[in-house]
Amino acid sequence: MDVAADERVRAARAYLLGVAEPPAPALTRLVTEQGAVAAAERVHRGDVPREVAELTRARAHRTVSPAELDRARQAGMRLIVPEDEEWPAWPLLSLEVAAGRGVAGMLSPLALWACGQSPLERTVRQSVTIVGARAATGYGEHTAAEWAYTLAAQGVTIVSGAAYGVDAAAHRGALASTGGTVAVLGCGVDAGYPAGHEAMLRRIAERGLVLSEYPPGTRPARHRFLVRNRLLAALSAGTVVVEADLRSGARNTASTATSLGKSVMAVPGPVTSRMSRGCHELVRSAGATLVASAAEVAEEVGGSGVDPEQRPAEQGRELDGLSRTAVRIYDALDARSGRSAEQLATEAGLPVGTARAVLCELELDGLSLRREDGWLRGRSVR
Amino acid sequence: MDVAADERVRAARAYLLGVAEPPAPALTRLVTEQGAVAAAERVHRGDVPREVAELTRARAHRTVSPAELDRARQAGMRLIVPEDEEWPAWPLLSLEVAAGRGVAGMLSPLALWACGQSPLERTVRQSVTIVGARAATGYGEHTAAEWAYTLAAQGVTIVSGAAYGVDAAAHRGALASTGGTVAVLGCGVDAGYPAGHEAMLRRIAERGLVLSEYPPGTRPARHRFLVRNRLLAALSAGTVVVEADLRSGARNTASTATSLGKSVMAVPGPVTSRMSRGCHELVRSAGATLVASAAEVAEEVGGSGVDPEQRPAEQGRELDGLSRTAVRIYDALDARSGRSAEQLATEAGLPVGTARAVLCELELDGLSLRREDGWLRGRSVR
Numbered sequence: 078m079d080v081a082a083d084e085r086v087r088a089a090r091a092y093l094l095g096v097a098e099p100p101a102p103a104l105t106r107l108v109t110e111q112g113a114v115a116a117a118e119r120v121h122r123g124d125v126p127r128e129v130a131e132l133t134r135a136r137a138h139r140t141v142s143p144a145e146l147d148r149a150r151q152a153g154m155r156l157i158v159p160e161d162e163e164w165p166a167w168p169l170l171s172l173e174v175a176a177g178r179g180v181a182g183m184l185s186p187l188a189l190w191a192c193g194q195s196p197l198e199r200t201v202r203q204s205v206t207i208v209g210a211r212a213a214t215g216y217g218e219h220t221a222a223e224w225a226y227t228l229a230a231q232g233v234t235i236v237s238g239a240a241y242g243v244d245a246a247a248h249r250g251a252l253a254s255t256g257g258t259v260a261v262l263g264c265g266v267d268a269g270y271p272a273g274h275e276a277m278l279r280r281i282a283e284r285g286l287v288l289s290e291y292p293p294g295t296r297p298a299r300h301r302f303l304v305r306n307r308l309l310a311a312l313s314a315g316t317v318v319v320e321a322d323l324r325s326g327a328r329n330t331a332s333t334a335t336s337l338g339k340s341v342m343a344v345p346g347p348v349t350s351r352m353s354r355g356c357h358e359l360v361r362s363a364g365a366t367l368v369a370s371a372a373e374v375a376e377e378v379g380g381s382g383v384d385p386e387q388r389p390a391e392q393g394r395e396l397d398g399l400s401r402t403a404v405r406i407y408d409a410l411d412a413r414s415g416r417s418a419e420q421l422a423t424e425a426g427l428p429v430g431t432a433r434a435v436l437c438e439l440e441l442d443g444l445s446l447r448r449e450d451g452w453l454r455g456r457s458v459r
Numbered sequence: 460m461d462v463a464a465d466e467r468v469r470a471a472r473a474y475l476l477g478v479a480e481p482p483a484p485a486l487t488r489l490v491t492e493q494g495a496v497a498a499a500e501r502v503h504r505g506d507v508p509r510e511v512a513e514l515t516r517a518r519a520h521r522t523v524s525p526a527e528l529d530r531a532r533q534a535g536m537r538l539i540v541p542e543d544e545e546w547p548a549w550p551l552l553s554l555e556v557a558a559g560r561g562v563a564g565m566l567s568p569l570a571l572w573a574c575g576q577s578p579l580e581r582t583v584r585q586s587v588t589i590v591g592a593r594a595a596t597g598y599g600e601h602t603a604a605e606w607a608y609t610l611a612a613q614g615v616t617i618v619s620g621a622a623y624g625v626d627a628a629a630h631r632g633a634l635a636s637t638g639g640t641v642a643v644l645g646c647g648v649d650a651g652y653p654a655g656h657e658a659m660l661r662r663i664a665e666r667g668l669v670l671s672e673y674p675p676g677t678r679p680a681r682h683r684f685l686v687r688n689r690l691l692a693a694l695s696a697g698t699v700v701v702e703a704d705l706r707s708g709a710r711n712t713a714s715t716a717t718s719l720g721k722s723v724m725a726v727p728g729p730v731t732s733r734m735s736r737g738c739h740e741l742v743r744s745a746g747a748t749l750v751a752s753a754a755e756v757a758e759e760v761g762g763s764g765v766d767p768e769q770r771p772a773e774q775g776r777e778l779d780g781l782s783r784t785a786v787r788i789y790d791a792l793d794a795r796s797g798r799s800a801e802q803l804a805t806e807a808g809l810p811v812g813t814a815r816a817v818l819c820e821l822e823l824d825g826l827s828l829r830r831e832d833g834w835l836r837g838r839s840v841r
Contacts, residue, residue, distance in 0.1 A: 216729055345727030345739055347598055348751040357727055357751040360742065367749065369730040369739040 082160035084143045089117035090158045090188040091141040095292040096120055096133045099304060100184035102176075103128040108187060109430050113158070153282070154266055154293055158188045159430070163196040165312060166434030171337040172311050173431050174402055180336045183307060186290040192266045193282035200257055200285055201312045204234035205378050206334070208309060208327040209243025209319035210352050217243050217320030217352055220344055222250035224317070227371035229256025233378070234285065236261065236313045238305070239274055243319045243327070248281055257285040261309050263302035265295040306330040307337075314378040315340030317368060321355030328355050331365065340377050342368040402427060406435040407444060407454070415451030464542035466525045471499035472540045472570040473523040477674040478502055478515045481686060482566035484558075485510040490569060491812045495540070535664070536648055536675055540570045541812070545578040547694060548816035553719040554693050555813050556784050562718045565689060568672040574648045575664035582639055582667055583694045586616035587760050588716070590691060590709040591625025591701035592734050599625050599702030599734055602726055604632035606699070609753035611638025615760070616667060618643065618695045620687065621656055625701045625709070630663055639667040643691050645684035647677040688712040689719075696760040697722030699750060703737030710737050713747065722759050724750040784809060788817040789826060789836065797833030 090113045097104050107129055108116040119125050120133050121140065146156065157163060175183040191197065207225055209217055221243045225235045229251035237244040239260040251258035260281045264270050266289045278287050290308065291301060309330050310316055316334040318341070321327040331341045343365040346353030359365035368374050405425040410416065416424075422432035436452055439445035446453040472495045479486050489511055490498040501507050502515050503522065528538065539545060557565040573579065589607055591599055603625045607617045611633035619626040621642040633640035642663045646652050648671045660669050672690065673683060691712050692698055698716040700723070703709040713723045725747040728735030741747035750756050787807040792798065798806075804814035818834055821827035828835040 216731070220730060344730060345735070345742075345749070347729055348602060348726060349598070353727070354751065357749055360727075360749045361751070361755070367727070367739055367742045369736065369743070373743070 082158045084146070086113050086160050087156050087158055087188075088141050088143050088146055089113040091146060091156050091292070092117045092139070093120065093187050094156075094190075094290060095139060095141065096136045099186060099290050100182050100307075101132050102184060104132055105184050105187065109428055113160075113187075149293060152267070152293075153192050155191050156188050157191050157197050159185075159434075163198045165198045165201050167198075167438040168201060168312050168314075170402065170431065170434050170438075171339065172307060173428070173434075174338070175336050177402075182304070183333075183336065185311075186308065188290070189308075190266050190289050190291070190293060191286050192278070193284075193286040195257060195284075195286050197286060197288075200234050200259060201236065203232060203378075204236050204259070204313040205374060206236040206309050206313040206316040206330070207243065207247035207319060208237055208316060208330050209247075210321050210325060210327060210355075211240050211242040211244075212322075212352065213242035213246065213320050214346075214350060214352050216346060216350070217344075218246040221246035221319045222253070224319075224371040224374060225250030225258070226254045228375060229258065230254040231375060232256060233375065234259055234313075236309060238262070238302070238309055238326075238330075239271065239278060239281070239287070240326075241271055241274075245274060245277060247319070248277060252277075252280050252284060259285045259312065260287045261305055261312070262287065262289040262297075263291070263305035264297035265289060265291050265293040267293045268295065268297060270297045302326060303329060307333050310334035310337055310339060313339070315342060315374075317342040317344065317374055318356055318359060318365070319344045320346065320350075320352040321359075322351055323354050323358060325355050328359065331359055332363065335363065341365045342374060342377055344368060402431060403435055403439065406432055407439060410439075410445055410452060410454035412454045415448045415453055417451045421452060464540045466528070468495050468542050469538050469540050469570075470523050470525050470528055471495040473528060473538050473674070474499045474521070475502065475569050476538075476572075476672060477521055477523065478518045480514075481568060481672050482564050482689075483514050484566060486514055487566050487569065491810055495542075495569075531675060534649070534675075535574050537573050538570050539573050539579050541567075541816075545580045547580045547583050549580075549820040550583060550694050550696075552784065552813065552816050552820070553721065554689060555810070555816075556720070557718050559784070559809075559813075564686070565715075565718065567693075568690065570672070571690075572648050572671050572673070572675060573668050574660070575666075575668040577639060577666075577668050579668060579670075582616050582641060583618065585614060585760075586618050586641070586695040587756060588618040588691050588695040588698040588712070589625065589629035589701060590619055590698060590712050591629075592703050592707060592709060592737075593622050593624040593626075594704075594734065595624035595628065595702050596728075596732060596734050598728060598732070599726075600628040603628035603701045604635070606701075606753040606756060607632030607640070608636045610757060611640065612636040613757060614638060615757065616641055616695075618691060620644070620684070620691055620708075620712075621653065621660060621663070621669070622708075623653060623656075627656060627659060629701070630659060634659075634662050634666060641667045641694065642669045643687055643694070644669065644671040644679075645673070645687035646679035647671060647673050647675040649675045650677065650679060652679045684708060685711060689715050692716035692719055692721060695721070697724060697756075699724040699726065699756055700738055700741060700747070701726045702728065702732075702734040703741075704733055705736050705740060707737050710741065713741055714745065717745065723747045724756060724759055726750060784813060785817055785821065788814055789821060792821075792827055792834060792836035794836045797830045797835055799833045803834060 169185045172183045172185045225247040235251035235258040237247045310333040318327045343356035343359040409421045409424040422429040444455045551567045554565045554567045607629040617633035617640040619629045692715040700709045725738035725741040791803045791806040800815045804811040826837045
């Protein structure tokens with residue numbers, strides 16, 4: 078049974094997404110402390126710390142009503158919020174962990190606008206991000222399309238940015254197979270950007286999801302694509318750079334993925350090709366794994382969760398990847414007496430939102446149990 | 460002033476090279492213990508341990524006289540022996556160190572046949588080995604030729620195996636520049652193999668050296684190329700694999716270079732090319748460094764010794780590379796009282812031949828001093 082959030086929460090988060098340009102740490106802090114509805118009311122009234130007031134002053138008057146959400150829904154757009162069961166709390170937790178380590182700009186989004194009906198968490202549970210140069214060569218487009226086709230046919234969702242070149246080839250490869258694909262945009266999901274990709278974006282929404290943390294109507298801008306890159310990196314288990322010049326958005330996504338503790342892979346190419354220089358440099362200097370086939374990509378991000386049969390074998394791996402936080406929550410659990418998320422968060426020294434996300438994911442693995450009196454420890458990982 | 464070995468020693472080693480198929484550990488041991496002249500006489504008489512007798516029985520009767528060496532010289536072939544100043548004791552020491560660690564087949568050659576007048580040690584002092592597929596693609600041949608040209612023009616000698624494909628492209632690239640190149644063969648230097656490369660081999664001899672541990676007249680055979688590969692790997696500071704299928708001679712040379720503690724580099728290529736698969740696998744699984752330009756190769760093997768001005772900075776590096784052996788000998792030296800190579804070998808627990816090679820090289824770096832009463836410690840490395 079899907080658990081959907083209260084419509085007031087959804088309207089509040091829609092408002093909060095629009096009221097300040099993300100990432101806005103002070104606003105996120107307010108939401109974590111007060112909850113979305115109270116935070117939205119206070120921002121609207123101007124009853125907020127000075128830092129938040131400065132961030133939100135220009136747009137605080139723009140309210141979002143449940144009726145407006147309904148109209149957006151009729152136009153094919155919906156808002157996914159952290160209170161929804163389909164919220165990808167586990168992959169996005171990597172952003173909070175990185176933020177906790179002091180990596181700038183690594184905030185989890187307050188919500189995500191979406192076109193498409195696929196449940197987000199399930200869609201990205203086994204996924205890989207494929208990115209690369211807009212000015213890709215035939216080699217790069219061929220590789221992106223072939224690998225995306227092969228991986229999608231195996232049930233791996235292809236996450237990319239819908240840009241010209243490598244991104245589009247990756248989405249189209251996935252669409253050509255039976256698999257799913259997710260586009261994350263740096264503008265509103267209705268912006269019709271990039272020009273000429275409208276039909277592709279419609280097909281992505283039919284088969285998977287088109288996502289953005291920018292409200293409908295937001296125009297593309299360079300800084301928004303860089304902010305967006307953290308979501309490309311965070312949503313999947315790993316990022317493959319197919320082609321990239323030495324300075325490129327794809328390399329930015331790759332270095333973000335590294336900060337998030339995700340796998341970073343690079344496709345080699347001819348040393349005579351400018352468009353492979355960034356990939357070679359990633360292998361030489363940034364610790365990226367050279368991948369020469371779709372099978373090697375699958376091996377690298379392998380078994381990140383779609384198949385319940387595989388999950389026991391993955392636990393160690395998943396906990397390893399996020400060990401500090403997950404282990405701290407796990408250790409705070411007791412096998413016999415239930416504890417609230419708030420209690421556990423206090424004990425583990427983590428934000429309540431983080432504790433809740435970790436608890437839900439531990440539950441999927443049977444490592445935590447939800448009872449009326451609170452959370453219990455499940456069977457041991459060790 | 461060049462120090463050349465006694466002609467009796469040279470004739471003895473020419474005989475010993477021909478009397479057993481290398482590598483022949485038992486024969487090498489006899490030569491180390493008895494010296495080349497005594498060992499040759501004993502092999503000829505059959506007055507040797509059973510193991511050596513079995514190895515040498517079939518060919519023990521084939522003597523080599525100084526007159527025969529003269530005839531070979533008139534035909535353009537000469538024998539370089541460990542007693543010659545031009546013997547590359549330092550690079551070949553890597554074979555003895557690997558043998559000491561138990562790596563099979565890693566014997567230093569008893570001598571080397573050569574076409575060409577370049578002094579061997581100086582020629583390979585700053586060098587890189589470039590190898591790859593015989594069935595190279597245009598991409599592989601282009602890359603090998605371009606990089607060899609660039610490196611050779613910078614004074615880096617190109618070592619390769621004179622085979623079709625990548626090897627020939629590397630030699631030709633070096634010949635097209637002003638630099639030197641060395642071919643190491645798995646047959647006699649006069650075997651005219653591979654067919655069609657006679658003119659290239661003549662040009663290599665004019666500009667650098669054509670080498671083989673097989674006596675003139677020895678025909679090519681598959682196992683000889685594998686034995687030869689250790690010399691390709693040992694003579695230079697590092698090996699670059701330009702193109703290779705998953706199973707290939709070039710990969711054999713690369714794995715030998717790894718055993719010898721030398722740098723191993725691989726050139727990436729299109730993932731769609733069969734001939735780049737071996738290179739990608741070397742990076743993925745064998746710890747090879749991905750190199751995407753000649754400059755990156757130069758950086759990797761950089762400053763391996765041609766410029767005396769650079770030597771002080773390299774000492775740490777060179778001693779690091781061979782630390783166990785070199786440091787053991789260095790530690791056995793005393794700053795005031797001279798010791799013989801035999802005494803030092805005993806103290807360091809190393810063969811006398813190894814001790815001598817190390818002492819000579821330490822001397823070049825000023826770390827050992829030769830006096831009438833024996834060897835002294837030079838200035839400190841630390």
